[in-house]
Amino acid sequence: MPPLRFSYRNRHIWRLRRRPCQEISLQSSSSTKSIFSSYLPLLFYPIHKAHRYDMFLSFSFVIYIVTFLQNRIMISKTRMISEVEMNYLNMMKNRNSCRDFSDQPIDEEVLQRLLEASVCAPSSGGFQNYSIIKVTDSEKKQTLAKLCRKQGFIGKAPVNLVFCVDLHRERRIAQSCSVLPNIQYDYESFIMFVMDAAIAAQTLCMAAEAEGLGSVLIGNIVTNQKQVAELLNLPKQVLPVIMVSLGHRKNKGTVSGKYSPSIMVHEETYQERDITELQAAWKEKYADWSIKPNEKLMSRIGEITKEYFGEDYAAEGARFIREKDWVDPFSFWYGYYYPNHEGLMTPEDHIKFLEEQEMTGYKKK
Structure with missing residues (x-):
């Protein structure tokens, strides 16, 4: 096989030999343009001069270009998937319940x-x-x-x-x-x-x-x-x-505030957190909670607390609320909102309704 000599016609082949594939930067679009502008004539060189060695280099370069484009596509797809995953995670973290809807209909x-x-x-x-x-x-x-x-x-x-x-x-x-x-x-x-x-x-x-x-x-x-x-x-x-x-x-x-995984996730078995850690997490979660006490709230919360936990516990809870000038979420939801059963089904009503609907399989072992 005759040695490859440098000339105007084979200058692109010489450049390819001087710059192996692994030394060419493939990260930027400018590099890609440089590759195509420098080596594209190789695709047509065998037509001009059908030399076996030249044809071998030309077709090798074609394979290289195809492989390069495939890798670029795979990298782009991977990057796209990664961005979609990150966007989805951010969407989950930033989602909040909507209780104020516009009149615009849903398509x-x-x-x-x-x-x-x-x-x-x-x-x-x-x-x-x-x-x-x-x-x-x-x-x-x-x-x-x-x-x-x-x-x-x-x-x-x-x-x-x-x-x-x-x-x-x-x-x-x-x-x-x-x-x-x-x-x-x-x-x-x-x-x-x-x-x-x-x-x-x-x-x-x-x-x-x-x-x-x-x-x-x-x-x-x-x-x-x-x-x-x-x-x-x-x-x-x-x-x-x-x-x-x-x-x-x-x-x-x-x-709304959320507990962190350090509070919610347990390793292998359930672990009792230190009460100071739990209190700190609770205060951080409800830092924006701002319901103030009034007589209606205090009266209802006091009745429910006394019924379930006794007079002393109820008195201590009332003292905490008045001292902080803040109706905590526990007292509001469990002492005022949910215990209000006026016009609602009782537990006995629910059991009876399940029987009427023939949904009593939960009783079976």
């Missing part, structure tokens, strides 16, 4: 995408033992608001989605095929059915956030399950367990 195509994402959520056994009731009727929304502890924003939300445990659909399908439906479910199954509905609801909330919509999970849908079931014409073995109010935000909202 039907957007809503359909949210529902498609929701039903793709994982479920126990893949059975998807839940159904979603979409409520947009103004009168029904107002009724739902009253049944859910009179939360007015529910009536103003463009869409309310009621997630229900649904064994009725499975039974119909099984019986139509003369196969055995899940009629002997136990407590474990009952809890998993509720979790499946909740997971689907949370999945929808995150999809809504990605679409730029606001959402809030409503657990109070269970406070008047029987009336909700009547309102939505639910058959037996269908039980409302959670609701999502959905719409466009009027304002951005603020992210």
Whole structure:
């Protein structure tokens, strides 16, 4: 094979030999342009002079260019995936519940995408033992608001989605095929059915956030399950367990305080945290909580605290609230808001309703 001599015609080959591939910077677009402008003539050189050695170098360079482009594409895809993951994590961290909706309706195509994402959520056994009731009727929304502890924003939300445990659909399908439906479910199954509905609801909330919509999970849908079931014409073995109010935000909202993983996560076994550490984390979490005491609050909180923990404990709690001039979250939610059962179902009512709906499998061992 004759030696390769430098000349005007083979100067690009000489440059390639002087600058091996590993020495060429591939990180910037300018480098890429330099590579193409310098070596592209090699692709046509064999046509001009069909020399075996020249052809070998030219085709080697073609392979190099193809490999280089493949690597660049893979790097770009990896970078893109990484950015998507980071954006999703930031979205999860910055999401906040929306209770102030605008009058702007939700586009039907957007809503359909949210529902498609929701039903793709994982479920126990893949059975998807839940159904979603979409409520947009103004009168029904107002009724739902009253049944859910009179939360007015529910009536103003463009869409309310009621997630229900649904064994009725499975039974119909099984019986139509003369196969055995899940009629002997136990407590474990009952809890998993509720979790499946909740997971689907949370999945929808995150999809809504990605679409730029606001959402809030409503657990109070269970406070008047029987009336909700009547309102939505639910058959037996269908039980409302959670609701999502959905719409466009009027304002951005603020992210509520959260405990850090150092408080929430335990290694291998449950670990008792130092009480000073817990108190510090609690104060940090509720640093923006600003409910002031008044006679109505203090009277109700005092009654509930005395009923459950005795007079001395109630007196100490009242002293703490007045001294701090601050109704703490525990006292507000557990001493005032949730114990108010006026017009709501009692625990006995719930048990009776479960029996009426033929949802008594939780009693089985």
